[in-house]
Amino acid sequence: MSAVIETHHDDHHHGPGKGITRWLFTTNHKDIGTLYLWFSFIMFLVGGAMALVIRAELFQPGLQFVHPEFFNQMTTNHGLIMVFGVIMPAMVGLANWQVPMMIGAPDMALPRLNNLSFWILPFAGGLLVSTLFMDGGGPNFGWTFYAPLSTTYAPPSTTFFIFAVHLLGASSIMGSINIIATILNLRAPGMTLMKMPLFVWTWLITAYLLLAVMPVLAGAVTMMLFDIHFHTSFFNAAGGGDPVMFQHVFWFFGHPEVYILILPAFGVVSQIIPTFARKPLFGYDSMVYAVASIAFLSFIVWAHHMFTVGMPLAGQLFFMYATMLIAIPTGVKVFNWVSTMWRGSMTFETPMLFAIAFVVLFTIGGFSGLMLAITPVDFQYHDTYFVVAHFHYVLVPGAVFGIFAAVYYWLPKWCGRMYDEAMGRLHFWLSFIGVNLTFFPQHFSGLAGMPRRIPDYSIQFADFNMWSSIGAFIFGFSQLILLYTVIKTIKSGEPASDRVWDGAHGLEWTLPSPPPYHSFTHPPVVTDAEAHS
Amino acid sequence: MAGRHGNTVTKLVLLGVGMFGFAFALVPLYDLLCDVTGLGGRTGGAYAYEPAKAEVDTSRLVKVNFVANTNDGMPWQFWGETPTVRVHPGELTEVKFYVKNPTDRAMVGQAVPSVAPNAAAEHFHKTECFCFERQILQPGEELEMPMRFFLAPELPKYVQSVSLSYSLFDITELAAAERTRPEA
Numbered sequence: 001m002s003a004v005i006e007t008h009h010d011d012h013h014h015g016p017g018k019g020i021t022r023w024l025f026t027t028n029h030k031d032i033g034t035l036y037l038w039f040s041f042i043m044f045l046v047g048g049a050m051a052l053v054i055r056a057e058l059f060q061p062g063l064q065f066v067h068p069e070f071f072n073q074m075t076t077n078h079g080l081i082m083v084f085g086v087i088m089p090a091m092v093g094l095a096n097w098q099v100p101m102m103i104g105a106p107d108m109a110l111p112r113l114n115n116l117s118f119w120i121l122p123f124a125g126g127l128l129v130s131t132l133f134m135d136g137g138g139p140n141f142g143w144t145f146y147a148p149l150s151t152t153y154a155p156p157s158t159t160f161f162i163f164a165v166h167l168l169g170a171s172s173i174m175g176s177i178n179i180i181a182t183i184l185n186l187r188a189p190g191m192t193l194m195k196m197p198l199f200v201w202t203w204l205i206t207a208y209l210l211l212a213v214m215p216v217l218a219g220a221v222t223m224m225l226f227d228i229h230f231h232t233s234f235f236n237a238a239g240g241g242d243p244v245m246f247q248h249v250f251w252f253f254g255h256p257e258v259y260i261l262i263l264p265a266f267g268v269v270s271q272i273i274p275t276f277a278r279k280p281l282f283g284y285d286s287m288v289y290a291v292a293s294i295a296f297l298s299f300i301v302w303a304h305h306m307f308t309v310g311m312p313l314a315g316q317l318f319f320m321y322a323t324m325l326i327a328i329p330t331g332v333k334v335f336n337w338v339s340t341m342w343r344g345s346m347t348f349e350t351p352m353l354f355a356i357a358f359v360v361l362f363t364i365g366g367f368s369g370l371m372l373a374i375t376p377v378d379f380q381y382h383d384t385y386f387v388v389a390h391f392h393y394v395l396v397p398g399a400v401f402g403i404f405a406a407v408y409y410w411l412p413k414w415c416g417r418m419y420d421e422a423m424g425r426l427h428f429w430l431s432f433i434g435v436n437l438t439f440f441p442q443h444f445s446g447l448a449g450m451p452r453r454i455p456d457y458s459i460q461f462a463d464f465n466m467w468s469s470i471g472a473f474i475f476g477f478s479q480l481i482l483l484y485t486v487i488k489t490i491k492s493g494e495p496a497s498d499r500v501w502d503g504a505h506g507l508e509w510t511l512p513s514p515p516p517y518h519s520f521t522h523p524p525v526v527t528d529a530e531a532h533s
Numbered sequence: 534m535a536g537r538h539g540n541t542v543t544k545l546v547l548l549g550v551g552m553f554g555f556a557f558a559l560v561p562l563y564d565l566l567c568d569v570t571g572l573g574g575r576t577g578g579a580y581a582y583e584p585a586k587a588e589v590d591t592s593r594l595v596k597v598n599f600v601a602n603t604n605d606g607m608p609w610q611f612w613g614e615t616p617t618v619r620v621h622p623g624e625l626t627e628v629k630f631y632v633k634n635p636t637d638r639a640m641v642g643q644a645v646p647s648v649a650p651n652a653a654a655e656h657f658h659k660t661e662c663f664c665f666e667r668q669i670l671q672p673g674e675e676l677e678m679p680m681r682f683f684l685a686p687e688l689p690k691y692v693q694s695v696s697l698s699y700s701l702f703d704i705t706e707l708a709a710a711e712r713t714r715p716e717a
Contacts (some may be wrong), residue, residue, distance in 0.1 A: 109538045177545045181538045215549050219556020231710040234560060237645050238604070238702030245563045249556060312570055312651055 015517050024119070027111030028517060029096045030414070032118050036093025037407070039121055040086050041483070046129065047081035048476050050074045055438075055472040057455050058465045071455035072140035073132060079143025083261065084168045085125050087395065090403045091264040092117075092175045095203045097414060098406075099179060101508035101515060102197045104188025104524045109181035117174040124167035131157035131164075142453060144254065147235035147246040151227045158228065162221045169214040176207035176214075183207075188507070190526035194288070197506055198281065201288050202267030205295045209256045209263075212299075217253040220246065244309050251302035259298045262362075262394060263291060265402025266333060269355045271506070272409050273337050276352035277344025278503040283336040290329035290336075297326045307378045316375045323373035327366065334363055349501075350424030354405035357397055357432055365393030368443065383453075386446025392439045396475075397432075404431070404482065411486065412500045416514035417493025423485040430478035437471025505530055570655075574647035574698075579665055580658035582625055582683060589623040590686045593693075597684075600698035601630060607703040608636050609670070611644075614677070622656075622686040630663065630678045630699070634670035641708040642668045644699045653695045656685040667704060 016022050016031065026032060053074045057065050066074070096114070100107055108114045131138035136155035139145065150158060183204045187196070196204075223234040223246075233239025235246045274281045281287065303311065303319040337359050346352070368390040372378055381387060404427075412418050441464035446452075450461045457465065496513045507530055511519050567575045597620055599613035610633040620626050634640050644664040648654040659665075663678035670676065684695070 110542070173549050177542055177549075180545055181541045184541055185538055211545060211549050212552050215551075215553035216556040216559075219553050219559075223557075223560075231707055233707070236707075237700065238643050238704045239707055242563070242567070245560065248563060249559055252559070310574075310651070311572060315570075315572075 025115070027107075027115050029100050029108045029111070029114065030515070030517065032108075032114050033093045033096030033098075034414075035118050036089045036096060036121075039118075039125070040090035040093060040403075043081050043085035043089070043125055044479065047078050047086055048479065050078040050081070051472060052476050054078065055469040058457070059469040060466070061457050061459050061462050063456055066455070068455045069137060069140060072142075072453065073138045075453050076139045076142055076145075077128070077132065080128060080139070081125075082395070083143065083257070084165075085121075085128070087261045087399045087403070088168075088172060089121060091203075091206070091261070091399075092172075092179075094199075094264065094268070094403070094406050094410075095175075095179055098410065098508065099182055099200055099203060100186070101511060101519060102200050102506055103183065103186065103191050104507050104520050104526060105182060105186035106518060106521050108178050109186055110178045113174050114178050117171045117178065120167050120171040120174075124164045124171065127160055127167065128164040131155075131160050134160070144250060145221075145224075146250070147224065147227070147243050151224050151235055154228070159225065162225050165221045166218055169218045172210050172214050176210040179203055179207040180211070188520070188523040188526050191507075191531065194285065195526065195528075195531035197267075198270035198284070198287055199264070199267035202263045202270075202291055205291050206260050206263045209260050209295055209298065213253040213256040213260075216249065217257075220249045220253065223249075244306075247306045247309060248302070251305045252299075254305065255302045256295075256298040258391070258394070259294060261399045262402075263294070265358065265399045266291060268402045268406040268409070269337060269358050272351045272355040272405055273340050273359075274505070275409075275501050275503045276349060276355075277341045277346050279340055279344040280505075281336070282339035282342075283332070286332055287336055290332045293329040294326060297322065297329075301326065304373055304375075304378070307375050308382045320373055320375045324370060327370055330366055334359060334366075345503075349408075350419070350421060350428055351405045351409035353425065353428045353432075354401045354408065357428070358401045358405065361397035361401070361435070362394055365390055365395075365398055368393065381446065383451055384446035385442040385450045385452055388452050389439050389442035389446055392442070396439070397435050401431075404428075407482075407486070409501075410508075411489060412493075412496035413508060413511075413513050413515065415490050415493070416496055416512075417489050418496045418500075419485055419489040419493060423481060423488070427478060427481040427485060430481065431475055434471050434473075434475025434478055438468050438475055439471075441465075441467045570651070572651060574649050574651055574654050576646050576648050576654055576657050576659060576697075579662070580660055582658070582660045582681075588686050589621050591621050593690075594619045594621060595684055595688065595692065596694040597626075597682075598694065598696040599628060599630075600696060602698065602700050604700050604702045607642070607701055609634055609640070609642055609701060609703075610675075611699075611701045620684060622684040622688050625660065625681060625683045627679055627681045630680060631675070632663075632668065632670070632678060632701070633675035634672060637672045639669065639671050639705075640703060641705045642670065642701050643704045644668075644701045647698050647700070649696045649698070650692060652689055653684075653692050656688040657695065657697065658683055658685060664699065667708065 017025060023031065023035060053066060054071065057071055096108065134157040136157060138157055139161045141149035141154060183200060226232040227234050227236055233241035235241050235243050237243060270281055270287060301319055301323045303315065304323045307316060372381055372387065372390060408419060408424055445461045445464040448461065450457055498511065498513050499509050500513060507524055510524065510530060566572060596617060598617050599615065601612045603609055603611050612631055614629045614631055618626055618628060646664050648657045659680065659682045661679060661681040663680060
């Protein structure tokens, strides 16, 4: 019987295609995952270069390298690219590679849609970056594009920015539909929902968040488009609209969005820590419920970003307490990770180093988030470098370290070759030192009152900013080590075993390294030992 | 494949489309929320004053401050002729605002009111206000605009001072765009 099936398949195109068309027309989840990850890395270098322009300008007080208008374009595009062009595509790339292999599915549920979701991205990213070369410059109103800065006072290129956001949103929505359909419909027999690996769980919830809020963002930019070109007044006070409404609509999208960025990293860390602690994940069920609680709470806390616009006391109290409530499920997760490591037989390979750094540094970002949640003191912290320090702590050593950890953890599986451990550790330590040197001093300059998004500062902030800039250049250039290490692994790494890590559990490790182009064409048997780690 | 996943995908697409619609539904919902709570210091439209039913709370006096601003790029001269009045809640009061178009072209202006504190907004009733309609001023034309209001006696006791601020916007271009639209 199986021989008949094999013969039948041999008539068809069965392996990867040839040349560039392999990548253009591919519907294979592994190819598309690779495309997403490389796209994300290229955008990481682009967005990182913008960050270094910012840090070079801020190395000393006074204006030295760039015009303030260009500085504004750098802060804006750095944020937009890092959020929409780096972290989101990288997470979708990880999902493409891992979700089918972790649930025993042959591919994503909708392979052609998968191709479309990816190939929209280079055009959206190109459109966004091209605005920098247009008359009047690129977006200069901050990544949150508050009206009327982004409508009445916006540069003409804003229309292209709006279409770029539409395309990015369409890509994310299609990707989410695909991931949900894959997880709900293509699990191998025996892979019940509560046996799924945590990475798959976090992505299922993330995909629902994306589907719920990306259309709201699309609606917000559509209203901007109407205000700019069709004389509507959604956000124009002169015509009966309200600029503050923009902030409500934006943050109704924006707060779930920041959890979209971090939840898959929670999933990655929940896979890695058990592997290198050689113990099952502590509190699997509570991890799932915690992620679901965080996702739910993300919809009812948006106004904590805008305490200073003025709102009734009851509203301030509600958003303060609801925000603080998020610390409870997040605390459950942190304690579960620590408990998983407790008395484990730990080893500290590169993925584990990044995962432990994630737990420690993300928690620091969580604590500064709690400080910002306290309404009365937020009036002091609002729009200062304290906010910058907070969200970079949760996004860089949070989401980005999660992605690094995932790449080192699964790269030997993907390409069948082991990365150079010494280079991995060098990348880790330089990143770790660079990130802390960059962002820790910003807590202090922020508390002392240094405003964000300004190209110049008062001289009492000079030392903090110099440290920050040195750290940023260390962090930025150490990413070239990652690039070198990945290319070297693909070209000449030592062959990796199928299991790769002796403590690894999960269906992906039952496949050969590298996995065949089409894996799990027959559903695997899911044993409890392999179900989740 | 489509058959196997059709049901899931249909539901998910409907969720996405629904959330896109929800973004636009947020606009009237936000307006409703502002009208109910006074969020953003928004005041209501023309209010009918019925002298027969009016109860004047003579036990307290509330200070009402008037602030007049022109928005960025608006060349008109605009101020309140009475900066401050002291009124009893329930008592109908009239104040006047002065406006002048010093330019050599006809312009359209729109004043947008806001009341602070927010808790007072829903109790601030205007029976007549220039902000209910747009002002068209010819070159050099000046106007004295009346505004009649009263504070509802339900105004919370702790509110001893209320500020009403007007921002005057230049909507000449917006008004011209509306006229060229076929349905307008």
